[in-house]
Amino acid sequence: MSAHPSTLYSETVLAHNRAPKNCGSLVDATHHGVAENAMCGDHLKLSFRVHGNVIAAAMFDGDSCAITTASASMLTEALRGASPARIAELREEMLMMFRAGPLARDDFAAFADLCHHPARQRCALLPFDAAIAALQTKE
Amino acid sequence: MSAHPSTLYSETVLAHNRAPKNCGSLVDATHHGVAENAMCGDHLKLSFRVHGNVIAAAMFDGDSCAITTASASMLTEALRGASPARIAELREEMLMMFRAGPLARDDFAAFADLCHHPARQRCALLPFDAAIAALQTKE
Amino acid sequence: MSRIDDIDAIRAEFPQLARIIHGKPLVYFDNANTAQKPHAVIAAVSGYFSEHNGNVARAVHTLGEEATSLYEGARDKLMRFVGARSREEIVLTRGTTESINLVAYSFLRPTLKPGDEILVSRMEHHSNIVPWQLVAAETGAIVVPAPITDRGELDVDGMIALMNSRTRLVGLTHVSNALGTINPIKTIIDAAAARAIPTLIDGSQAAPHFKIDVAALNCDFYVLTGHKLFAPTGTGALIAKRAHLDAMPPFMGGGEMIRRVSFEGTSFNDPPHKFEPGTPNIAGFIGLGAAIDWLDAVGMDAIAARETHLRDVMLSALHEIPGLRLIGAARERAAVFSFVVDGAHAHDIATLLDQEGVAVRSGHHCTHPTMQFFGLPATVRASLSFYNTEAEIAAFVAALAKVRRMLA
């Protein structure tokens, strides 16, 4: 609640925003998903290719804020080589972090300060929601 | 607004309440009216007999609070010998008194303290409203 | 020892209770009308205005986020306070009246048909009658009154006997504001559920007095109003099963209840926000959150125990007053007492008691059908809260005696 200096726009987040990983459209994608942030109208597309039970590649697309872009960049990195079930786990870990602070081992610790910015949590979750939508809408 | 000691239940009001004038039903009435106080459910009937342009007699009936009873008692007294137009004038004077305090010459000065009891003003006005209703519903 | 045992300390937390009225210490026996507010609530409200004032759900700046987390925090507190299953079940409204209108308009109206019945008891507050009448008038449905007894108790078998295949909803007050009766709501909820009839419980007069557990009650809708719960007026809640809220169309449009608006078509937000149009009473709900914290700290069980004691003391005192007739003699009752006095009109008693510093309500208490049942236009109502004292009961009795001498 106190108006402490925020660490939300860390160098990690800003760097991902400046040069996001896996930005563009994925050829041979097996799954496509879209999610929308009602608060600002941002749309984010996320696609991935599953081989066996493993995500071989993931990419995202959309004109989003720095938080969404950095989150999408990190998520698409984290998904490579993971099983599709990992998406929901990662989302759950993110939600836990919003409530309880950074987890011991967490790829997304850069977003820990979102616990102080509830209105922006949706921005970081958007790529996860697009990925979950992608799981459902197989092409 | 300040919680000053009230003079509403003055000896005048209490005496009229104990032994109201003109309480009962009027034989040969030319006009009958009823009014209801939504706040407590009280009904008041008021009748009078007009000869020429003069109220010859007025009586009221009903099981009301002390303020309504005293007001009805005084009003029926005041109306005897008056013209029917006097009813609206007296009502207007009462309303002015609620806003501005007692008038120089006023039969109903006993109700002056109602300016501090807005929720009870309707009680004092009830007989006037019954009288005005009576003017309209001639028998 | 519970905090409530030091009643002077508790009373000192309510600034209003120290007021002098017409030269006499205030005896506030109008708690069923609205409750007084502890310092904690007043401070939460002014603290919000002076420190965190911002709008909710709309801004990403610090003030907006602070306001949102205080406001949404109140929803969480209320959820725990009434034992709801999830925060999505808590729609924040202006009060009981709006909560019931919301159910009438959004839950019932879209599917009400001529001949459908809405069953409510004859001891309901107007707010649990008129909203149903409005939608019934529009659709040809009927509002059916369930009988009550001369003791002012619900005729339970009578109400159950009126449940039938046309009954679309059963509405019942948990505690009667006019009579003090505590209704056996669980019996009615279960009987209705056995017939697949949804139930709405009006908890306005219950929540301030004892622990509520909506999940255990298993009613479809439970409604309450904040100002009787020591919070500001203009706050309240509809607590509803999630499935109903999902299925119900929105009631009022605008503000945060939408997802996306266009002239081609508009989509709506999820519950509870779907039912919260426009900027809400933020300070009021922050006050409600503070009131719940305060009540939790004192303990609803301690409050209930103290009120039971005060109720018994008051009941004995009233029984000893000659010419005073209690209206309603329910075996399960709260510390709410309606009465009439021989030869003295309810309004005169209330105004004259006020001259003695005693605040009671007179009138029909927004329960015309209950008053009609007892053949009375109006009663005097004395309603107590845990912060009242035996000394105040004695002062009330003395004041009433004085008033009667004046009117004799």
Added chain:
Amino acid sequence: MSRIDDIDAIRAEFPQLARIIHGKPLVYFDNANTAQKPHAVIAAVSGYFSEHNGNVARAVHTLGEEATSLYEGARDKLMRFVGARSREEIVLTRGTTESINLVAYSFLRPTLKPGDEILVSRMEHHSNIVPWQLVAAETGAIVVPAPITDRGELDVDGMIALMNSRTRLVGLTHVSNALGTINPIKTIIDAAAARAIPTLIDGSQAAPHFKIDVAALNCDFYVLTGHKLFAPTGTGALIAKRAHLDAMPPFMGGGEMIRRVSFEGTSFNDPPHKFEPGTPNIAGFIGLGAAIDWLDAVGMDAIAARETHLRDVMLSALHEIPGLRLIGAARERAAVFSFVVDGAHAHDIATLLDQEGVAVRSGHHCTHPTMQFFGLPATVRASLSFYNTEAEIAAFVAALAKVRRMLA
């Protein structure tokens, strides 16, 4: 010299303006979202709770009478403040959103027929679109958008050309919350009146900034919200011609909106109470009364003059920022500015400005159709009030430059 010339003294009356956010003095440029409250308002609210707390219209005791006279006093003050003809024309609501829903449900819905049209501009707040859509969806009526221009001005001829014999209501915002545009409402009201079409003006963003005279405007309905007028949230008004209020059926049922209730039939109170169901936000309206007294003392003309000056300073400052694009360039405008910045997302700007102590809003401002018209998902909006200063404008400009460097 007007009181407003001593701006430090004025600012000192707003405790919130002294707040430090992230180590920086707060620059509050989110006034179109909600305004800060002067001490006078905060004190009126807590004074009511600690001294006069009672319910309105229901009790004859001192506290009840004090609360009622404070609450009804607010109605009288509002009546004078907006130049209404009588207090019966002032329905107190939760805010603009509820006011418009009330008109949609009670004024339009009972007589809307398939093919009927409700004409609103494309720059309305969702609250002046969605309520009409809800009643239109139910009745087969249509909500017709009137065009706006690339400058973000109303296409006056375009709107008038859309008025026809099927038009049942014209709704128009007095000042756009997204663009700052001040609309020529009198022209539209007169054009509609000439065709016997009732008008509703959304004054949410107008009333805080300049003098309103509803009698001279001669619109059928004027709506506003208290929290933008330096009063608590959860307060507002529908100001309507008496004849409409007399003819309209009630909206929500319960509480003081009735005259007499029975299961055989219920009769309703007169306006404005007919439209005020349940216990209102008493503290909030007492705060609104205090806010109006405060505004009267400072003077709406002095406020308007100062805001015009701040607007011009801000406009020049914004024009000088490279890569910043103002959305809307109305010739008549309030000190409300929407903009986008090359290469920086609105939300990032708002969050990072907040790190510098500057509170602005980012998003769609509850005006999706306006955003769609300009082809934008979101903008940053800086909205000023009379208590803002040129130094704050300079601080905002410097903070924005810093934020852009971070995001580059």
